[in-house]
Amino acid sequence: MALIKVNLLRGTEEQMRNFLQQFAKRFVRKEKSSIAFKVLFADFKKSLELNNQILDIIGDANDKLSGDYIFDEHYIHTTCEQLTGLLRELIVTINHLTSQKYPGLFNSFHRIEEDLTLILQGKVLSQDIPLTLPYSEITRDHIDAVGGKNCHIAEIGSYLGLRIPRGFAITTSAFELYWKAGGLGEPVARIKEQWLGEKLSLSEASLKIQELIFKTPVPDILEKAILAAVTEVVGKDGPCEPCFAVRSSALGEDGVTSFAGQYQSCLSISPDQISGAYKQVVASLYSQQAMEYRLKKDFRPEEIMMAVACQLMIPAKVSGVMYTYDPLRPEDETILISSAWGLGEPVVSGAVPTDHFVLERKPPHKVIEMQIVCKDESMVITEHGGPTSAPVREEQRMEPSLKARQLHDMAEIGILLERYFRAPQDVEFAIDQAGQIVLLQSRQLQLYYDRPPRASDLSGLDGRYPVLLRGKGVAAMEGVASGPIWILEAGKDLADFPMGAVLVARYASPQLAKVIHKAAGFITDIGSTTGHLATVAREFRVPALFNTGDATTILNDGCEITMDIECLTIYEGQVSELGHYSLQEEVIEDMFEYRQLRRILRKIEPLNLVDPESDNFSPEHCKTYHDLTRFIHEKAVEAIIDIGFYHAHHRDTQAGKLLWEYPLDLVIIDVGGGVEGEHTKGVLAEEINSVPMQELLRGMSWPGVWDMTPSRVDVNSFMSSLTRTVPIQNSSPQDVGRNLAVISSEYTNINFRLGYHFTVIDAYISENILDNHLYFRFSGGVTDTVRRSRRIKLLGVILSYYDFLCETHGDTMVARLKRMDRKSMLKRLFLLGLLVAFTRQLDVKMINDARIDQYFKEIQTIMEESNDD
Amino acid sequence: MTIEQTSILILDDEPIVSKRLKPSLEKKGYEVETFTRSSEALQRVTERQFNIVITDLKMEGMDGMQFLTEVKELNPDTEVIVMTGFATMATAKESYNKGVFDFLAKPFKLGEIFEVIAKAEKKIKRLER
Numbered sequence: 002m003a004l005i006k007v008n009l010l011r012g013t014e015e016q017m018r019n020f021l022q023q024f025a026k027r028f029v030r031k032e033k034s035s036i037a038f039k040v041l042f043a044d045f046k047k048s049l050e051l052n053n054q055i056l057d058i059i060g061d062a063n064d065k066l067s068g069d070y071i072f073d074e075h076y077i078h079t080t081c082e083q084l085t086g087l088l089r090e091l092i093v094t095i096n097h098l099t100s101q102k103y104p105g106l107f108n109s110f111h112r113i114e115e116d117l118t119l120i121l122q123g124k125v126l127s128q129d130i131p132l133t134l135p136y137s138e139i140t141r142d143h144i145d146a147v148g149g150k151n152c153h154i155a156e157i158g159s160y161l162g163l164r165i166p167r168g169f170a171i172t173t174s175a176f177e178l179y180w181k182a183g184g185l186g187e188p189v190a191r192i193k194e195q196w197l198g199e200k201l202s203l204s205e206a207s208l209k210i211q212e213l214i215f216k217t218p219v220p221d222i223l224e225k226a227i228l229a230a231v232t233e234v235v236g237k238d239g240p241c242e243p244c245f246a247v248r249s250s251a252l253g254e255d256g257v258t259s260f261a262g263q264y265q266s267c268l269s270i271s272p273d274q275i276s277g278a279y280k281q282v283v284a285s286l287y288s289q290q291a292m293e294y295r296l297k298k299d300f301r302p303e304e305i306m307m308a309v310a311c312q313l314m315i316p317a318k319v320s321g322v323m324y325t326y327d328p329l330r331p332e333d334e335t336i337l338i339s340s341a342w343g344l345g346e347p348v349v350s351g352a353v354p355t356d357h358f359v360l361e362r363k364p365p366h367k368v369i370e371m372q373i374v375c376k377d378e379s380m381v382i383t384e385h386g387g388p389t390s391a392p393v394r395e396e397q398r399m400e401p402s403l404k405a406r407q408l409h410d411m412a413e414i415g416i417l418l419e420r421y422f423r424a425p426q427d428v429e430f431a432i433d434q435a436g437q438i439v440l441l442q443s444r445q446l447q448l449y450y451d452r453p454p455r456a457s458d459l460s461g462l463d464g465r466y467p468v469l470l471r472g473k474g475v476a477a478m479e480g481v482a483s484g485p486i487w488i489l490e491a492g493k494d495l496a497d498f499p500m501g502a503v504l505v506a507r508y509a510s511p512q513l514a515k516v517i518h519k520a521a522g523f524i525t526d527i528g529s530t531t532g533h534l535a536t537v538a539r540e541f542r543v544p545a546l547f548n549t550g551d552a553t554t555i556l557n558d559g560c561e562i563t564m565d566i567e568c569l570t571i572y573e574g575q576v577s578e579l580g581h582y583s584l585q586e587e588v589i590e591d592m593f594e595y596r597q598l599r600r601i602l603r604k605i606e607p608l609n610l611v612d613p614e615s616d617n618f619s620p621e622h623c624k625t626y627h628d629l630t631r632f633i634h635e636k637a638v639e640a641i642i643d644i645g646f647y648h649a650h651h652r653d654t655q656a657g658k659l660l661w662e663y664p665l666d667l668v669i670i671d672v673g674g675g676v677e678g679e680h681t682k683g684v685l686a687e688e689i690n691s692v693p694m695q696e697l698l699r700g701m702s703w704p705g706v707w708d709m710t711p712s713r714v715d716v717n718s719f720m721s722s723l724t725r726t727v728p729i730q731n732s733s734p735q736d737v738g739r740n741l742a743v744i745s746s747e748y749t750n751i752n753f754r755l756g757y758h759f760t761v762i763d764a765y766i767s768e769n770i771l772d773n774h775l776y777f778r779f780s781g782g783v784t785d786t787v788r789r790s791r792r793i794k795l796l797g798v799i800l801s802y803y804d805f806l807c808e809t810h811g812d813t814m815v816a817r818l819k820r821m822d823r824k825s826m827l828k829r830l831f832l833l834g835l836l837v838a839f840t841r842q843l844d845v846k847m848i849n850d851a852r853i854d855q856y857f858k859e860i861q862t863i864m865e866e867s868n869d870d
Numbered sequence: 871m872t873i874e875q876t877s878i879l880i881l882d883d884e885p886i887v888s889k890r891l892k893p894s895l896e897k898k899g900y901e902v903e904t905f906t907r908s909s910e911a912l913q914r915v916t917e918r919q920f921n922i923v924i925t926d927l928k929m930e931g932m933d934g935m936q937f938l939t940e941v942k943e944l945n946p947d948t949e950v951i952v953m954t955g956f957a958t959m960a961t962a963k964e965s966y967n968k969g970v971f972d973f974l975a976k977p978f979k980l981g982e983i984f985e986v987i988a989k990a991e992k993k994i995k996r997l998e999r
Contacts, residue, residue: 065977071891072977073884075955299885456896476980567894567980586893594886 041640042743044098048637049750049763051091053776055630056815058084059606060531060808065598066539067530068479068589069567077598081117084605088626095633099640103633105620110629113604120600123301125173125252132175132223133230136168141540142603146172148250148308150442153422157440161421161518163414164439167239168312169230170250171279175223176306179283183217189287190302196292203289210287219276227279227311231272234313244382245270247278248310248442251286264291264307268314268346269388275311283307299593315439316382317431319402320345321355324446325362325415326425331448331581335369336360336412340402342393343379345431345441353378356402364501366412373401403432410438416501418443421518423480423542425584454582462579466563466572469556473549476566477509477528477535480544481583483563483575484521486556489513491851503564505556508797509534509547510809512790517541522564524552524571527801533809542590546571638752638761657683659742663702667740667751669694675744693749693764694742696827700834703863753837762833766826773826777805777833779840780813792840795853799836799860803829831867835860875901876991877919881911881937882926882953891924894980895987908932912940919945922971922990924983927954927961935964942969947997949990953978 062080065072092106116126130146139147139155147155147170158165180186189210196206235243249264265285267278285291286307295305321340327333339355340348347353359370375398381391403411411430418426418440427446431439487502489495498504498516506513509528513520514537523538528547538545544566546552556562556571563576572579589595605626610618623629659667660683669676669684675691676684689695700706742751747767753760763776779796793814797807805816818829839860878900880888888904895902903920905911908931915923923941927934938950949971954961957975965973971993972986 068890069979069981070977071887071953071980071983073882073886073955075884076977079955456893456899459897460899567897569981582897587889589886589890592886592889594884 041098044094045637045640045743046750048091048094048098048633049776051087051094052630052634052637053817055084055087055091055626057531058087059602059627062598062602063536063539063606064530066590066595066602067476067535069476069530072594072598074594074597077594077601078121081121081601084626085114085117088629091630091633095637095640098637102640103620103636106623106629106633109620109623113624113626113629116604117601120597120604123303123597125304125306125600130172130174132172132178132226134170134172135230135234136165136170139170142607143170145252145600146170146174146308148173148252148306148310150248150250150444151308151310152250153443154310154312154440156421157418157443161417163417164433164437166246166312166315166439166441167234167236168245168310169234171223171227171230171309171311173252173306173308175226176283176308178220178223179217182220183214185213185217188213193292203293207287207289207292211284214284214287215280217280219279224276227275228272230311231275234311239313240316240382243272244314244388245272245275245278246310246312246314246441247275247282248312249282249285250308250310251291252304252306252308264288279309282309298591301593304596312441314344314382314388315431315433315441317344317439318342318434318436319407319432320348321403321411321430321432322349323411323415323428323430324425325419325428326446326448326584327359328425328446328448329451331425331450331584332577334362334577336362336366336415338403338408338411341376341379342397342402343381343391344388345429346388347378347380349429353380358403358408360408360412362412362416364413366409368405368408371401373399375399376402407432407436407438413500414438414440417518420501420521420543421541424588448584450581450585454578454585456582458578459582462572462576466574466576468570469560469562469573470549470552470571472569474524474546474552474569475530475548476569477523477530477545477547478538478543479566479589480522480542481563481565481579482522482544483561483580486558486560486562488553488556488558490553491854503562505552507553508794508801509545510790510794510797512787512794517543522546522566524549524556524564526550526553529806529808531808659684659686659689661686661698661702665701665740667742670741670743671745674746675748689744690746691744691749692747692827693766693830694744694751696830697749697751697762697764697834697837700831700836701838703831703835703838703867706835706838706863760837762837764826764830764833766823766830768823773821773823775805775816775818775826775829775833777816777836778813779815779836791850791853795856796836796840798853798857799832802857802861803832803864805829828864828868832860832864835863875899876921876987876994877901878903878922878924878987879911879914879920880904880924881908881929881934882906883908883929884926887926887953890980891983894984898984900987908934908937912937915941915944915948920948921994922949922951922987924951924953924987927952927965928956935961935968938965938970939968947994949994951983951986951990953983 058080088110092110096103119126125145134143134147136155136158139152141152141156144152151170154165157163192201192206192209195201196203231243246266246268247270248266251264265282267281270278286305319340319342321338324337327335327337338358338360341353341355348355354374354376356374357372358368360366360368376393377398378390379393380388383389415426415428418428422443422445425446425448426443428443429441431441433439482503484501484503486505487498489504489506495512495515498519500519501521503522503524504513504516504520505524507526509525509532513523513534517537520543522543523534523545525547526549528534530547535545535547544564546564546566561574563572563574563579565579607625608627608631609624610622610628610631618632620632623632657669659665659669675689675694677688677690686698740753742749747765749762749764751762759780761778765774767773789812793809793812796814797809800807800816805818807814807816878895880891880902882888883906885906888906892902892904903914905914908929912932923938925934925938934952938952941948941950951972951974952965952970953974953976955976962973971990974983974986
């Protein structure tokens with residue numbers, strides 16, 4: 002597929018070249034001085050092409066994480082090569098276009114490229130990461146630096162908003178330092194080789210490596226960093242003798258069942274004991290089970306790293322453990338909770354008797370069993386911070402250690418964690434002195450089926466459960482999910498979306514991402530797997546089925562369903578066979594290729610340069626390929642407009658202000674047959690010969706288009722908010738804004754630029770269907786995000802309806818259309834004209850979701866009217 | 871179940887391919903065996919017949935083209951589906967010449983291979999009749 006894709010891309014480049022050659026031919030008779038502009042204009046067009054190609058490939062690569070594809074390492078390599086090649090070409094192009102104005106782009110590019118090369122070699126990058134990181138600073142992107150456990154507990158705090166202990170991670174940078182300073186790499190590799198060569202048994206190899214680690218001291222610099230982190234985390238209001246839990250947080254540990262409990266945890270550790278505990282935890286990286294497990298999971302040597310979690314121990318009133326399934330009888334659909342008074346250590350290790358509760362998994366999580374034991378002793382933290390064993394007060398001994406409310410809250414938290422981490426969870430928690438639930442750890446729970454679910458259980462499902470929908474839609478994220486349907490329709494507010502429901506909506510709008518933590522799954526009538534919601538669904542592993550066409554009409558609100566995305570099937574009812582089968586399936590996203598693709602994408606996909614007006618919008622601040630692409634696009638447009646402006650009066654590139662009944666402050670540059678006659682004082686709308694431009698202007702000036710908004714806006718004031726009128730002759734292009742159209746008889750590239758609001762239309766219309774394309778990009782706005790997102794949604798609704806392929810990235814909407822006949826293309830250009838005029842004012846008016854439908858209908862009416870002409 | 875299961879052998883030296891395909895195909899009711907080494911897969915096809923063989927082309931040791939040639943020689947009724955990350959017209963042509971049923975360029979969607987398998991199954995059923 003990859004190779005074929007390249008060929009296709011080459012194809013479009015070729016078309017591009019032909020197209021540009023046509024341009025060149027037209028200019029043969031003209032003077033030499035103008036060639037520069039034509040060449041530069043070709044650069045500009047090329048940069049746009051490259052930009053589109055790069056963004057397409059990035060989108061496709063993310064789509065591979067949906068689980069719906071068979072891909073291998075080779076794909077990851079070729080994708081990187083492709084992107085790197087295109088990026089290099091793009092940087093050369095922008096520098097050509099701007100007379101080498103941005104050499105700094107090469108530096109950023111090479112930095113990223115080098116990182117990519119290292120990642121492709123299997124390396125996990127931890128450069129630039131400090132030796133320790135406090136939980137408050139850890140984000141999802143740090144997973145390779147802080148390990149799964151640290152990252153997940155920090156995510157539980159920041160993404161899910163639940164209480165977690167104060168703490169910090171000792172990162173993989175620290176591990177690398179320790180490993181290097183102690184010279185451990187070589188001897189450990191040798192022992193491992195002996196094990197794999199069957200010269201040493203697993204237990205001998207494990208023991209030898211662990212001995213080596215125990216003998217290796219923690220470097221001073223690391224010891225100091227740890228103590229500094231302790232001081233920061235404890236703060237002024239912390240205990241005077243802080244007490245830590247030091248736990249493993251190895252790479253790939255938390256997502257995976259078999260790792261659970263294989264590594265060391267050290268509890269009640271004082272600050273000066275942390276480095277000793279650190280060594281113990283690191284040594285457990287080479288426990289027998291861990292070594293064997295990594296072999297099975299195809300861990301590369303470079304991936305074997307241990308980060309460590311240091312958490313301030315909670316002076317717990319109650320401690321407990323929750324299993325979101327009964328591991329021995331998962332079919333029972335129950336949640337198990339055991340708890341006792343005081344600190345967690347004796348509760349977790351089973352040293353004290355615990356109360357035992359069984360709750361139903363399904364809300365409202367009825368307690369179906371309760372065993373209260375006599376709790377004589379508990380471990381508590383003394384005033385000085387150290388732990389000690391103390392007798393439990395007489396009246397508390399037979400009292401349940403958790404109240405009904407707390408049990409219910411824990412069950413809800415359990416389901417939330419399970420949904421977030423896409424697997425049954427084993428959760429450690431504490432109730433602090435204020436009675437609040439604090440989560441200490443959440444990891445995957447291994448289930449043991451009496452009779453493991455088999456694929457054959459799934460045959461005949463159709464006879465047992467009604468099939469509501471089959472064979473429709475595309476998988477944005479694979480998986481199985483059950484829950485009641487909640488249809489987003491007029492009059493409903495996303496804020497009311499209930500926990501655990503399946504969200505069904507007409508469009509895969511980015512605003513649906515707001516309920517990602519609550520949703521069991523997503524189903525939409527319309528939506529693309531490379532769009533924003535799809536990316537978010539993959540990031541949070543929420544099963545998502547898009548583009549079903551009519552799910553909103555087929556499915557009923559409140560109806561309990563089970564979706565099996567792999568089979569593009571939606572069943573009525575809770576299909577427990579599917580649920581259990583998928584629970585014991587190996588999580589494909591934990592495989593090496595997925596890990597590698599995610600690491601690669603972290604260097605490619607995130608967009609850090611969002612605001613062109615901000616100081617960090619510079620080559621040096623480009624951290625990803627997307628940043629570079631975005632920066633270059635912005636500068637290419639800027640450059641062509643500057644050039645167009647200063648060359649405005651070359652005879653062969655006629656340029657002039659559009660003289661129109663609407664004060665649209667637009668400078669037009671004609672590069673071939675776009676304008677009739679010679680002009681020195683401006684171009685009349687009637688003199689424009691450019692087919693796409695004519696159609697755009699027709700749309701923009703359609704009678705009544707301005708009056709559609711509920712509060713009437715008079716044409717002049719509206720248009721002046723659309724454009725800024727500045728006399729052209731005595732101002733620089735920056736002042737004029739960037740309202741500029743580059744046109745020829747068949748081509749139009751138009752840029753409207755005002756403050757933070759930016760519209761680009763790029764259109765080529767000819768009799769040759771294959772060459773026809775439309776590109777529409779709309780971004781920015783001045784109102785609040787909700788209204789802006791409604792506006793984007795409206796655009797998406799309209800443009801999708803008229804067959805555009807729409808992609809939304811935050812505030813930016815990109816809509817593309819290719820290969821339609823001339824008539825259909827013109828109709829859609831007219832639509833874009835309408836939208837350009839219409840949407841400027843629109844974000845202010847988007848006060849509720851109902852407006853989306855209203856405006857959509859109005860636009861449809863105009864489109865029908867205009868067609869009758 | 872009265873209908874006999876369609877048997878499928880998958881050979882790809884990258885374990886992720888089999889790991890992804892096996893459970894999905896089993897869920898659809900197929901009987902699936904997977905291999906990452908061509909020698910072992912070849913051994914297996916001499917022991918029993920599969921209705922469908924899905925193989926990668928570029929592998930360490932015996933390559934896929936050689937493997938599928940042997941498979942076809944052993945059991946001309948076995949339908950072979952090729953999947954490869956190095957799709958060129960030449961390899962596609964060569965595969966078809968060897969009697970390959972269909973050719974999938976990696977990466978591909980699960981739905982695509984489901985479809986191809988279903989078509990191959992239809993052909994097999996038709997021939998049996």
